[in-house]
Amino acid sequence: MKLLEGKTVLVTGASTGIGRAAAIGAARHGADLVINYAHSDGPAASCVAEIEALGRRAIAVKGDVADPQTAQDFVARAVDAFGKVDVMVSNAGICPFHAFLDMPVDVVERTFKVNLHGAYFMVQAAAQQMVKQGHGGAIVAVSSISALVGGEYQTHYTPTKAGVHSLMQSTAIALGKHGIRCNSVLPGTILTEINKDDLADQEKREYMEKRTPLGRLGQPEDLAGPIVFLASDMAAYVTGAALLVDGGMYVNLQ
């Protein structure tokens, strides 16, 4: 069964990792894709090609989510290309690991701007378009297990993920009357570029694996199903929810 047949799905930070897996997963379920990316053109072009090979349409739009104008432009390009916005997956994020006591101001400000301001303005721009269209929609934000627990080298990052989780709760209330559902996924540790250097520390990697009842760290594709589900009508009565996708890591105290 195709869960997103004919839907226009927008994904931020979609040229790599979880965003890319979500975009490909949505295409497999019948969606056309508009993907945002910030850096090199190659990975975005290959994501578009992979979606087209699945028989769906896709465009890639370059832009830094930290700039509020990027969100307005991204949604406008989606409407130009496909006439509507049905789903927004707010995924783009950074996690430059750093100790707390000597954390540089610019690292804190950039992390807040990309992860939290970026999500805020993307969600707002998508919601404005969905309200104009008048037939509801779905928003899925990629928060984190880090919305619920801390990290010694993530003092600037975990508050942004708690913020994204909270944003979905408040927008669920603000947008419910428009038929727009807002939910978040809370990934555990997923093997992507964002933590490649951090997990090069074998001792740390083994510790994270041991903490995971399902016995392995996650792959980006592990997020595709939960994101597609929350974006789809299968989740028609789900809003304001947060779905942990962590192999059980969060509940594993001892």
Ligand SMILES: NC(=O)C1=CN([C@@H]2O[C@H](COP(=O)(O)OP(=O)(O)OC[C@H]3O[C@@H](n4cnc5c(N)ncnc54)[C@H](O)[C@@H]3O)[C@@H](O)[C@H]2O)C=CC1
């Ligand atoms: N990998 C993990 O263990 C976890 C990741 N997450 C979240 O998942 C999301 C995706 O990260 P991953 O796929 O893991 O890593 P990733 O590094 O592969 O993906 C992040 C994407 O965001 C893009 N991006 C970064 N800054 C941007 C900006 N200013 N504007 C537009 N795009 C920008 C990057 O180019 C990249 O494509 C992030 O929000 C991250 O916080 C949450 C929990 C766990």
Ligand SMILES: C[C@H](O)[C@@H]1OC(=O)[C@H](O)[C@@H]1O
């Ligand atoms: C980047 C981290 O490895 C990753 O990001 C999160 O949100 C979790 O804290 C994961 O460990």
